Amino acid sequence: MPEASIAWAAQYVTRRSEVRERQDALLLKQCALIAALSEDYRNRVWEERNKVAAGVVAAWDLGAYRLAQARLRILRREADVLAALEALGKAGTGLGRAWRLSPQDADSIQAARETHRSVLSAFTDARSFCAPADQLAPERDAIRSA
Numbered sequence: 001m002p003e004a005s006i007a008w009a010a011q012y013v014t015r016r017s018e019v020r021e022r023q024d025a026l027l028l029k030q031c032a033l034i035a036a037l038s039e040d041y042r043n044r045v046w047e048e049r050n051k052v053a054a055g056v057v058a059a060w061d062l063g064a065y066r067l068a069q070a071r072l073r074i075l076r077r078e079a080d081v082l083a084a085l086e087a088l089g090k091a092g093t094g095l096g097r098a099w100r101l102s103p104q105d106a107d108s109i110q111a112a113r114e115t116h117r118s119v120l121s122a123f124t125d126a127r128s129f130c131a132p133a134d135q136l137a138p139e140r141d142a143i144r145s146a
Contacts, residue, residue, distance in 0.1 A: 027075045033068040038120045041092060042113055045099050084123045091119040
């Protein structure tokens with residue numbers, strides 16, 4: 001009987017480890033997708049503004065961006081993650097608004113692009129957003145004890 005308990009416990013631990021690995025991979029994928037789509041959007045605005053391409057902003061995949069945002073919100077519910085996603089969304093909206101409403105105002109568009117770039121940089125530099133929560137605990141404990 002004890003062998004069965006040991007086998008069951010081992011299976012349980014293995015299954016939880018596999019689930020955690022899948023969740024961590026999905027978390028990283030969503031963070032990368034948000035970063036890539038955000039950069040792609042900013043680049044598309046630049047391409048249209050500089051007449052390198054036409055209609056590329058309208059063709060940007062907003063649905064994929066929103067899906068990645070929703071997945072990240074489900075995977076990480078911390079306030080700092082939600083705040084970073086909101087800030088990135090507002091910066092993207094600001095860039096889109098500047099491009100659509102005043103495409104001739106180069107200064108406004110450039111300011112919106114720079115804001116978007118800095119907000120995205122802050123998002124991608126924040127390791128805690130895309131790192132598994134259990135990997136952050138020792139780092140946070142070290143900071144608290146210093």
